[in-house]
Amino acid sequence: MTAAGKHQVGRTDTSRRGNRRGRAGIRDVAAAAGVSITTVSDALNGKGRLPDATRRHVREVADRLGYRPSAAARTLRTGRSGLIGLTVTTYGDEPFTFTEFAYFAEMARAATSAALARGYALVILPATSRHDVWSNVALDGTVVIDPSDHDPVVTELVRQGLPVVSDGRPAGSLPVTAWVDNDHQAAVLGLLEHLAEAGARRIGLLTGTTTDTYTRLSTTAYLNWCERVGQDPVYEEYPAHDPCAGAVAADRLLARPDRPDAVYGLFDPNGTDLLAAARRYGLRVPDDLLLVCCSESTVYSTTEPPITTLSLKPRRIGTAVVQLLIDAIEGLSSDRPVEQVIPTELIVRASSQRRRPPRTTVSAPRPPSETG
Amino acid sequence: MTAAGKHQVGRTDTSRRGNRRGRAGIRDVAAAAGVSITTVSDALNGKGRLPDATRRHVREVADRLGYRPSAAARTLRTGRSGLIGLTVTTYGDEPFTFTEFAYFAEMARAATSAALARGYALVILPATSRHDVWSNVALDGTVVIDPSDHDPVVTELVRQGLPVVSDGRPAGSLPVTAWVDNDHQAAVLGLLEHLAEAGARRIGLLTGTTTDTYTRLSTTAYLNWCERVGQDPVYEEYPAHDPCAGAVAADRLLARPDRPDAVYGLFDPNGTDLLAAARRYGLRVPDDLLLVCCSESTVYSTTEPPITTLSLKPRRIGTAVVQLLIDAIEGLSSDRPVEQVIPTELIVRASSQRRRPPRTTVSAPRPPSETG
DNA sequence: GTGAAAGCGCTAACAA
DNA sequence: TTGTTAGCGCTTTCAC
Numbered sequence: 001m002t003a004a005g006k007h008q009v010g011r012t013d014t015s016r017r018g019n020r021r022g023r024a025g026i027r028d029v030a031a032a033a034g035v036s037i038t039t040v041s042d043a044l045n046g047k048g049r050l051p052d053a054t055r056r057h058v059r060e061v062a063d064r065l066g067y068r069p070s071a072a073a074r075t076l077r078t079g080r081s082g083l084i085g086l087t088v089t090t091y092g093d094e095p096f097t098f099t100e101f102a103y104f105a106e107m108a109r110a111a112t113s114a115a116l117a118r119g120y121a122l123v124i125l126p127a128t129s130r131h132d133v134w135s136n137v138a139l140d141g142t143v144v145i146d147p148s149d150h151d152p153v154v155t156e157l158v159r160q161g162l163p164v165v166s167d168g169r170p171a172g173s174l175p176v177t178a179w180v181d182n183d184h185q186a187a188v189l190g191l192l193e194h195l196a197e198a199g200a201r202r203i204g205l206l207t208g209t210t211t212d213t214y215t216r217l218s219t220t221a222y223l224n225w226c227e228r229v230g231q232d233p234v235y236e237e238y239p240a241h242d243p244c245a246g247a248v249a250a251d252r253l254l255a256r257p258d259r260p261d262a263v264y265g266l267f268d269p270n271g272t273d274l275l276a277a278a279r280r281y282g283l284r285v286p287d288d289l290l291l292v293c294c295s296e297s298t299v300y301s302t303t304e305p306p307i308t309t310l311s312l313k314p315r316r317i318g319t320a321v322v323q324l325l326i327d328a329i330e331g332l333s334s335d336r337p338v339e340q341v342i343p344t345e346l347i348v349r350a351s352s353q354r355r356r357p358p359r360t361t362v363s364a365p366r367p368p369s370e371t372g
Numbered sequence: 373m374t375a376a377g378k379h380q381v382g383r384t385d386t387s388r389r390g391n392r393r394g395r396a397g398i399r400d401v402a403a404a405a406g407v408s409i410t411t412v413s414d415a416l417n418g419k420g421r422l423p424d425a426t427r428r429h430v431r432e433v434a435d436r437l438g439y440r441p442s443a444a445a446r447t448l449r450t451g452r453s454g455l456i457g458l459t460v461t462t463y464g465d466e467p468f469t470f471t472e473f474a475y476f477a478e479m480a481r482a483a484t485s486a487a488l489a490r491g492y493a494l495v496i497l498p499a500t501s502r503h504d505v506w507s508n509v510a511l512d513g514t515v516v517i518d519p520s521d522h523d524p525v526v527t528e529l530v531r532q533g534l535p536v537v538s539d540g541r542p543a544g545s546l547p548v549t550a551w552v553d554n555d556h557q558a559a560v561l562g563l564l565e566h567l568a569e570a571g572a573r574r575i576g577l578l579t580g581t582t583t584d585t586y587t588r589l590s591t592t593a594y595l596n597w598c599e600r601v602g603q604d605p606v607y608e609e610y611p612a613h614d615p616c617a618g619a620v621a622a623d624r625l626l627a628r629p630d631r632p633d634a635v636y637g638l639f640d641p642n643g644t645d646l647l648a649a650a651r652r653y654g655l656r657v658p659d660d661l662l663l664v665c666c667s668e669s670t671v672y673s674t675t676e677p678p679i680t681t682l683s684l685k686p687r688r689i690g691t692a693v694v695q696l697l698i699d700a701i702e703g704l705s706s707d708r709p710v711e712q713v714i715p716t717e718l719i720v721r722a723s724s725q726r727r728r729p730p731r732t733t734v735s736a737p738r739p740p741s742e743t744g
Numbered sequence: 745g746t747g748a749a750a751g752c753g754c755t756a757a758c759a760a
Numbered sequence: 761t762t763g764t765t766a767g768c769g770c771t772t773t774c775a776c
Contacts, residue, residue: 042762069753070510072451073448073754074508076448081443082505105477113498122496123455124484133488136443159438160440161395302648304676392769409769409770411747413771421745422746447752448752448768448771749772752772755766755768
């Protein structure tokens with residue numbers, strides 16, 4: 001009997017032929033290396049107290065046989081899949097806008113990379129997925145982007161005991177494990193002040209009809225600011241997921257009798273939309289109209305004129321979200337706070353710097369009654 | 373003995389308490405429903421020949437217990453995970469440009485949606501992932517975007533017997549299961565002819581230094597066309613993953629002594645880059661310079677002027693790729709051909725329509741010697 | 745029509 | 761230091 005034969009246990013030799021689509025299993029490696037399957041497992045996972053020689057030998061044999069451990073078996077046994085869900089809200093019929101805006105793209109990219117660095121992979125799961133898809137994949141945890149109020153998916157995940165970390169503070173009392181967000185109020189305030197300092201007297205807002213936290217907080221911040229400085233709010237709403245509606249709303253905003261002399265657009269495409277609308281009305285940017293929009297897109301550095309943008313720093317958010325989630329999964333009672341606020345960045349370009357200084361030296365804008 | 377007790381088999385009652393993090397398992401459902409686990413499995417999966425009453429009853433109990441089958445166990449047993457890898461090439465240190473361009477975003481979105489409709493989910497896997505991540509996830513197959521020559525990941529996947537479908541025809545002799553691509557040569561030809569008809573006399577190209585098939589085929593098509601019509605090639609190359617390099621290359625192209633009067637940019641941001649460069653040199657578009665770029669971005673409909681774009685139809689590609697892959701996974705000898713070519717679309721806007729007709733009535737451009 | 749039993753391939757407790 | 765064994769939770773023959 002050969003050394004290998006000695007370890008053929010549990011079933012007959014012949015029963016092991018040709019399973020796993022012809023791929024080698026841990027038993028094959030054990031047999032070929034003349035050790036037990038435990039030793040193989042330990043050698044390959046760096047566990048146990050094996051002499052280096054054994055470890056090396058087993059690894060060599062495994063390599064030679066092209067052995068790849070079965071992820072399914074390991075998951076079943078350990079209860080860990082190394083898989084993280086990435087949930088994105090869906091809009092209308094379209095699957096989801098995951099990548100409609102540069103924000104999501106950047107965020108997802110950073111998240112993927114951060115997950116990978118810790119040995120995890122991301123599974124893309126639209127929030128409105130067929131339920132069977134959700135339960136058909138073994139997730140260790142989930143990242144949720146902009147969870148809506150009482151999101152059923154999040155609720156279900158939490159009920160299952162899975163950690164959930166959200167990008168964007170959860171609406172209502174959604175019980176997430178942790179969240180990462182910007183301080184949208186502060187961001188809007190800072191930006192409005194910047195516009196006011198550049199000479200804006202009546203700042204308009206292009207906002208969404210959706211009820212997500214970002215839209216809501218930003219709009220509220222704008223309204224509060226208006227109230228504080230005594231400006232009548234001038235804003236137009238549109239369904240943010242519809243790009244055409246954005247162009248139309250931009251037009252409407254500039255067509256109003258109480259036309260603003262500065263506009264902040266909450267969504268990525270608003271910059272080009274507003275620029276196009278301004279051209280139609282013969283408004284020069286920044287001379288007649290100051291422009292800022294919230295975007296991660298690089299196009300705004302080469303538009304004519306370049307447009308000032310507010311960056312929400314999606315890379316940092318994506319990274320933070322994943323770190324928090326993996327910490328929770330691995331039970332590291334993280335040093336990181338479970339609520340993390342990432343600072344925003346206002347990238348000032350020509351569109352918000354009035355060439356001629358404002359007529360008054362006061363930095364806060366006057367109420368419209370004074371200007372109009 | 374209760375009906376439920378009758379079916380408590382295989383181990384003692386107490387040993388079943390509190391496993392699976394407190395979640396109900398198939399045995400718990402069986403016990404609660406007073407049937408065997410086989411019946412539960414059959415009832416929930418719509419198999420076997422159970423009376424509707426039993427099926428309904430089991431489903432009710434399962435619902436009440438909040439039972440979710442373990443994906444890991446099912447995968448281990450059936451050999452199917454319902455997971456599809458989505459591989460993207462990496463550039464430099466950055467994890468990957470997956471979403472850097474609207475193309476990938478749209479393609480991934482369509483792919484996700486198509487996969488979902490057939491009960492599969494997508495796992496994002498950068499091609500340069502740590503090897504252990506690759507083998508740690510049970511994939512049924514993989515979509516590869518723009519596989520490079522002799523891609524080691526693809527080779528390994530194929531060796532494992534997993535179906536691989538690529539977006540972009542594989543370079544070299546990479547043995548993919550199927551591929552989907554555009555006819556890049558035809559697309560470039562059509563576009564050059566469009567420019568020529570619009571009065572272009574010397575068409576320049578902004579291209580990449582990378583060796584991927586898209587860049588190579590497009591550039592070759594351009595060079596061939598130049599040779600055919602007798603125009604000296606005028607092109608600048610740059611590393612496509614570096615957005616700054618693109619702006620510089622655009623500038624270089626327009627700064628040349630043999631400045632082209634029309635330019636095609638192979639990459640998404642080239643349109644705005646070229647537009648900005650044209651402004652710097654005081655060139656009016658389209659009067660002094662005709663512009664086309666390959667892009668899926670909507671910004672080009674609102675630039676000044678709007679820019680003509682070539683769309684590669686990423687949605688259709690993403691959908692096709694996933695359909696082919698799932699057909700292969702499920703062993704449906706698909707009616708679909710294993711090599712699918714998706715037509716491109718030239719979206720003609722102001723930037724490529726010269727307002728004044730060209731001085732000659734000939735549609736093909738003359739060699740530079742005649743014009744210069 | 746329904747149930748018992750045999751694993752899927754692996755890891756981890758425990759033996760030796 | 762290494763091997764034996766017992767499952768992880770499910771699907772799937774096959775027997776009744």
